[in-house]
Amino acid sequence: MKAVHVEQLKPEWIAEVAQIHMDALPNDFLPGLGFNFLNTVFYPGVLKSNHAKTFIAVADNQPLGFVIVAQNSARLFSEIVRDNLWEFVKIGLLTSLSSFAQFRKNVQILFSSLKKDAASQYGEIYEIAVRPDNQGRGMGKMLVQASQDYLKHEGLPGISIKTRRDNTAWIQFFLHQGWQLSHEVNLIGNQYVILVSAF
DSSP states (O other), X not given: XXXXXXXXXXXXXXXXXHHHHHHHOTTSHHHHTOHHHIIIIIHHHHXXXXXXXXXXXXXXXXXXXXXXXXXXXXXXXXXXXXXXHHHHHHHHHHHHTTOHHHHHHHHHHHHHHHOOOTXXXXXXXXXXXXXXXXXXXXXXXXXXXXXXXXXXXXXXXXEEEEEETTOHHXXXXXXXXXXXXXXXXXXXXXXXXXXXXXX
16 A cells, blocks of 8 residues: 555545445444435535535545544534535434434534534534544544644634544544643533644
């Protein structure tokens, strides 16, 4: 395998990135909406957005990992919802029909995704994942660095990420890189921590 490098997302990589997302984060909200949603709605929406960039860890023209970094995650998500409202309604109805609890979860996630912490002027790592068979090889660190470089270039004062509190290895990764715990939030019955790093 050739050396891994980072590039911006290309349209021809969307399906592979969607599959990495499904494989690496199967229990997250977006993969729960299905591969077709990620492949035809979400990633094309992120690719055309002015509110975020998607960077890909690549070797031999093969995506191995990705990061979506947003200048303003609420604007990114609301733009994707606005441009694909009917798709969100259809998927929301289909997943919500399975149970009232799933409906409540969908609504809670939707509203939390549209709300940006007014006190935060930091950009955000919105999603990050590496193919399970390539984890532990430094790609996550490369993708985080690409995110920081992008946000610095855009003039933002720092970067944040939200992750589940029980994701201790990931939290330790960021703390080891000099990030700090900012605060905790409760979302859909799970505790999340917000980690930040000022530039």
